[in-house]
Amino acid sequence: MRQTSIGSFPLPDRGRVSSYVAHVPATEGRELPVSFDQGIHVGVGPRPGSWMGVGFTPQVFTPGVPVDRDLLAAAWHAVIARHGTLRTAFSTGADGAVRLHEIEVLPGSWVDHIPAQGQRPADVVQSVLDSACSPYERPSHRLLLVEGEGRPTVVIGADHAHVDAWSMLVLVRDLTTILDDLLADRTPGADLPPVPAFAEHTALLAAQPPAPAEVTARWAEILRRAGGVMPVFPLSLGDVSRPRPDVVDVVDILDAGELAAYGDRAAELGARMLPLTVSVMTRVTLELTGAPLRAVMPVHSRHEPRWRDAVGWFITNSVLDADLPDVPHCAAAVKEAVILGSYPLAPIMAPYGGMPTAPGMFALSWLDNRRLPVTLPPGLSPYQLSASLPTQGVMVWFLLNDDGMHVRCRYPDTPEAHASVGAWLTAVSDGIRAEVGRPPLRFAVA
Incomplete structure (x- = not known):
């Protein structure tokens, strides 16, 4: 795993960029605790570049062969179902405080992103992540697909309030594992360990005695x-x-x-x-x-x-x-x-x-x-x-x-x-x- 900026990520100079837009109803579930770092990060407000991302090329994709987008979307929903923080959204209360609630993340649709004049696929990806993975978006994460020369590339982006660098490895591992399971007609993610939601960690940390x-x-x-x-x-x-x-x-x-x-x-x-x-x-x-x-x-x-x-x-x-x-x-x-x-x-x-x-x-x-x-x-x-x-x-x-x-x-x-x-x-x-x-x-x- 290397680390770079989106501008230096090796994507093709030309290609089709699309993203999967999940549907989120307006209703909210129970309120959850906000961690100290989440409160600072989200409290700054919407701005471009508040996200973290990971890009990779699944070996199940073949160069020049259209990706089964329904299968990829199903795998991504299975990942969302595993991790509670991907089913939460931030808002601002009447007192100005940052709040966090559970949300539903339901099946949606794929959207093609047409580049403006002179835009490369990397520019389009950054633009999508800047808007879709902002702190108050619902959800503030997005799955993208870049198809051009060579093997198609998957990009996962999420506002930093929900992920860290370690988390991005987990998301790649889970998505590729579940994708393989679906292709082999196995129960998706059956061999992956169950995981608690991040909000539980926040609550436990808040309950600790003072330093x-x-x-x-x-x-x-x-x-x-x-x-x-x-x-x-x-x-x-x-x-x-x-x-x-x-x-x-x-x-x-x-x-x-x-x-x-x-x-x-x-x-x-x-x-x-x-x-x-x-x-x-x-x-x-x-x-x-x-x-x-x-x-x-x-x-x-x-x-x-x-x-x-x-x-x-x-x-x-x-x-x-x-x-x-x-x-x-x-x-x-x-x-x-x-x-x-x-x-x-x-x-x-x-x-x-x-x-x-x-x-x-x-x-x-x-x-x-x-x-x-x-x-x-x-x-x-x-x-x-x-x-x-x-x-x-x-x-x-x-x-x-x-x-x-x-x-x-x-x-x-x-x-x-x-x-x-x-x-x-x-x-x-x-x-x-x-x-x-x-x-x-x-x-x-x-």
């Missing part, structure tokens, strides 16, 4: 040191007082053999690869800025086995704070970040009016797909997709797969950000490669 005093105090210290906001990128990004068009760079840092050697190197130092990578980033940041590494770090909350096959936003923000580049210190910093993100954030952030952010926010994400308990069938060529949209901050994703390690970085399109982020990212990639005795590798734009 220990030392955790709340540590959050206060981190925010104070960062000027009362979440950490920002430590080098100049230029004028980011307003969102700028985004730049997305994808760097292939290590191939499969080099990644195995990198894991061995981390083991020699008594750590995993993440603390070793944090060590490299901390050293680079100190060398370039004289400041420690401080960044927002998403951490997951799928701590119990029952959530491993569930779909939802099982991610919350924490902070990685590393002052020294030695690996044991960085391992402790990673551990602390996990602890800080393991308690309900709503009461911790209440004195700040929610998660306090500022232009230039710096975030680091780490996902080792090889360690996830979700296995995809071979040959799908899957990509995790995000929108191309204006941004004010820097987001770095490290992705580890069977074919190696790559990093994806999004930042504002300003001359200063090009220079600053480019220098930081180049130094980090070179530092990682140096740990396994490999020469510098200048990154290429995806």
